[in-house]
Structure formats: structure tokens, C-alpha cells
Amino acid sequence: MTCALCKNREADKKNTHFLTDGIIRSCLNLDGSKEREKGFYFDLSNDNAFIEFNFQRGTSVDKLKSSLGRDVTDEEIEKAKSIPFSVDNVFCSVCESYFTEIETKFISEILPSFRNADLTGKDRINLTDIKTVRLFFYIQVWRTAVCDDTLKISADVAENLRLIILNHSTVNANELSHYPIAITYLQTTGDEAEYTTNYVGFTNDRNPNLIIMNDFVIQFYENPDTVKFFNFYGLTTEQNYKELINFSEQQFVVNIFQNSNRKQLLKDFITTDRVKLTIQYYVDSFEELWLKLFGVYPPVQTTQEYLKALTGGDEFNVLKYTKENIMEITVKFIQIKIN
Template sequence: MSLCKLCLEREANKKNTHYLTDAIIRTCLNLDGTNEREKGLYFALDNTNPFIDFNFQRLDELTLEATIGRKPTDEEIENAKSIPFSVDYVFCSECEKLFTEIEASFIEKILPRFRQSDLSGISVVTEEDVVTIRNFFYIQLYRSAICEDILNFPSDFLKKLRLNILEKNGDTSIPLSITYLQTVGGNATYTENYIGFTNDKNPFIVFMNDFIIQVYENEEAVKFLPFHGLNEQDNFAATININEQVFNFKIFDNARRKLFLNSVIVNEKVKKTIQYYRDMFDMFWRKLFGVDAPVLQKERYIHGLINGDENNLIKYSKQEVFEFTVAYMAKLFNVTK
């Protein structure tokens, strides 16, 4: 019998536990921004992997191909059978009730202040219900760390989160920063946001649709990380909630949200992917000729992959890149014969 990862006492008997709250992330996952469950597309924002791993649910093949720019792979089709950010038999039904209670309180008391309010011209939102806010974000962090290897919390910090959740005390000793991305333009606009995790540490960063979580193990671990404009040096200290009486949310207006998300995808994916392909082309060339590829040949190869738009690079599957590279090399050799 496997024990529940929260209480460590009861059997882990609960199926379909969303470790990121479904009511928050659902509008980002669904292609039209609807609240319909299990119908949508998402990708893993993993900056350790040059390829974007797409997943989708209950979408027809034409819709999917139009969205990601290619046919789904067999692996992606198989993955589509799973529910995103959800696990089976990790937690127990009693702890699931605790999660639901914490989530319902946040959704009722706090969420409308953001999604149902005009935040134009506002850079900080202050809320007095610190316990509700911290309990909610603690369950996002703890469940995600249990279910996602990339969110690698130290064991003592993980234990601290677990005990805080069980006690529902909203402990304020954990440094926590939350940025809200004001998402304007109707429900479909939420699909522009991201869901996933980075491999940064202190802060550990979680993208959760229109909320971005940054957490530190302790006060001594707090350090400034620009992260493509998410943090700014001049107001950094004020955005960290620790031992607070009221909780401060940093607000990005819609224009800044778009600039930030574009910077993330360009710097975390596109630029790193281009370098990955350059390195891969060098590897091919070294195996053939024993030296690195000439710069001109390497840039021609990248230009062929990009095909006029750098963002094309993040749509390719591994198999497509391999096939393109083989075809490119064959064409190159034919030309030079």
C-alpha cells in the first residue's frame, strides 16, 4: 500500500488530483480559453530541454496541426490520454478534501479581486487574508514538487510546506513573491499565458496561467534574479512577502505581460534552441570531417531550419529535426560533388 504524500498516514487512494489548481489553469490550457475540462493544449516550459513537449486533449487532428504547426507524434498522441497536471494515487481522499477547502476559499475570496477587477494603472494589490493566500500557494508548490522532478525542493523545505498545509496556519516565514499577469481581451487571451516550471533555484519559479509563483527556501536564500523582467532591482525587496501583515501581489498590465512572456519564450527557448542546433550541426560535421563546421555552413543550416521565423524552431519534433538535418547534409554533399 502506498501512503498519501501529504498526511503520510492514509492510503493514497485518490484519482485525478490536480497538483496545479484546475480552476486557475484551465483557461490557459483550452485553445479557446473556455473553462471546459480536459479539452486543450499545453506544453512543458522546461528550460533544460531544447524541444517543446506538446500535449493535448480531445482535439481533432486538424485543429492540433494548425495550432502546433505539424502533425502530432505517436508519443504525443499517447500522452494525450493523460490529464495534464494531474496524478492518480499520490494523495488520499481526506487530504483531497483539505486541498478542495483551501482552493475554494482562495477562489471565492481572492481570485475575483484579480480576474473580475479593472487593475489598470495598478502596480501592487494588497490583501489582508494572508492565511488564505499562503495556504493556496503552498499546496501548489508542495503538490507540484511531489509530482514534478524539475521542482527539486530540499527535503527540509518540502517538510516545512507539508506541515504548514496540514496545519493551515499560513506561516509567513517562507519568502514568497506572486506576480499577477493582467490578461485582457476575453477568455481566449488566457491561452497566451504559460503553465510549467523552470529549473531555477531560489527562486523556484512556477508559471500558473495568470499567476507566477516565486518561492525561496528561507530568508538567507533570497537573491535577485531578473528573469527576463519578472523582477526589478529597484522594487525587488518590496515584492518579497515575508513575516508580513498584509500580502502584496505585483501586477503586470496586459502590455507588460505580453512583453514578459515573449522575452521568456525567446530567451528560454528560441535562443537556446538555436545554439543547440548549432552544436548539433558541429557534432555531425566533426564526425564526418574531424573539425567543427565552417561558420557559413552552420548559419546556412540554421537559416534553413528557421525558414524566415525563429519561432518555427520550437515547433519541430526531434524526428523532424533529424530528417531535416539528414536531407540538408545530403543536399550539401550533392552540391559539392
């Protein structure tokens, strides 16, 4: 297989993180540490009602049971053998060194302005090193689009980003700045374990393409004509979103989302995008099953009773179920109703 970046050498590199490991690792680890293979995460882009819960090989079984509220399945244990947000044999070792060069410069020179910095009361930071910042976030967008079908960008944009990254040593800031991009930093205060409350994932069901990678959120637009306001849980407002989109900029602006707002965003995100949609999925499935069994849709009261049996009074419980759990609860509920 030929390397996706240089399109010349053999893709011989194993375990290439398409979302930078040094950024997401503290989110995936149980205690927020920088150790590898001790974390778990959710697939934000999964359109199935059954949450794709994933964990890494070193994760504590007790912690998993506590988080899930159930035993870990054999399928999940098998999946744990893979390393999240990484791929094998997509890039070559030489091109991997290009990625490392870009990532190292960002982490050493830009990241300290955010992590462990006092951002209290700040609503934005202006960065002068446009090249380092844009290259870093471009590799997140491009590698994700190459490595995961969930995030899609047009062929022309993908090819242009490839050439920019491949020629990163000679490209200048002006050549980099014609893609609108907005970056938000989610201020994460407290001890290191607080990073585990953040998310890692991406979605293409909104305009723009959006990537959440721990304490950074990327909003990438393919061209200026597609730029418009969309409400992502208060990340930006109709009044300020244009100011926070970087396009042919002289300085690169980063939106600062204060810690209290971050917590509310994460709560709203998981409630709206997962709990409510999952519950609606279960309701629809239950009503279709009832129709097939009895020839009519269930009375509203019956559906409400089913939801109560499903959630136990706490809607967040629906995130813990496997398909087998749902089948057991549904069969038991129907048996009780017909006996």
C-alpha cells in the same frame, strides 16, 4: 502506497491536480473556457531542445496542426491520454478534501480581486487574509515538489509545508509567514481566449523556485538568506523586488503586471528561453555531426546555410520540429552539400 500528506491513509485518490485546475484550466483550453480536456501546453522545464508539446484528449486536430505546423505524432496522441499537472494515487481522498477546502476559499474570496477586476494603473494589491493566500500558494509549491522531480525543495522545508497544509485549520498567519514568497498577477485582458496565450509550468534552475500558473507567477524562497534580485524578464526590478517579497508581513502584497507588460514578458520568455537555446543546441549538434563525418568543423558559412534551411527565415519554426523532422532536414542538407 501511503498518502504523501497525512502519511497514514492509503493514497487512493485519482486525478489530483497539483496545480489548481480552477486557475490553470482557462490557459490550457483552446478558447479560454472552463471546459476540461480541450487544451495544450508546453513543458517550461524541459531541458531537451525538442519542445515537449502536450495536448488533452478533446483538442481539435485541426487546431493542433495549425499550432504545430505539422501532423500530430502517435507518441503525442498516446501522451494525450494523461491529464496535465495531475497524478494518481499520491494522496488520499480525505487529504484531497483539504486541498479543495483551501482552493475553494481562495477562488471564491481572493480571485475576484484579480480576474475580471479593473486593475488599470495599479502596480500592486494588498490583501489582509494572509492565511488564505499563503495556504493556497503553499499547496502549489509543495504538491509540485512532491509530484514532479523538476521542482525541488529541501526535505526540511517540504516537511514543514506538509505539516502546515495538514494542520491548515488550526495554523495561524504568523506561523505561515516565515517563508519569503512573491506573487505576481499577470493582468489578462480581452476575451476568455486571451488566457490561452499564458503559460503553465515550473523550473528549478533559478533562485527562487518559480511556478507559472496561467495568470499567477509564484517565486518561492526557502529562507530569507536566499533572497536576492534576479531578472525574470522585468517581472520585478532591483528597485522594487524587496517591497514585493512577503515575509512576516502584516498584509500580503501582490505585484500587478499590466497586460501590455504581460505580453512582452511572454514574448521575451519564449524567445530567450526556447528559441535561442534551441537554435544553439541545433548548431552544436550539427557541428559535432559534421566533425564526425568529415574530421573538421563546418565553415561558418555552412553552418549559417544549415540554420537557414532549418528555420526558413523564421526562428520560431524551430519550436515546431520533432526529432524526426530534424533528422530529415539535416540528412537532406548534408546530402546536398556533398553531391
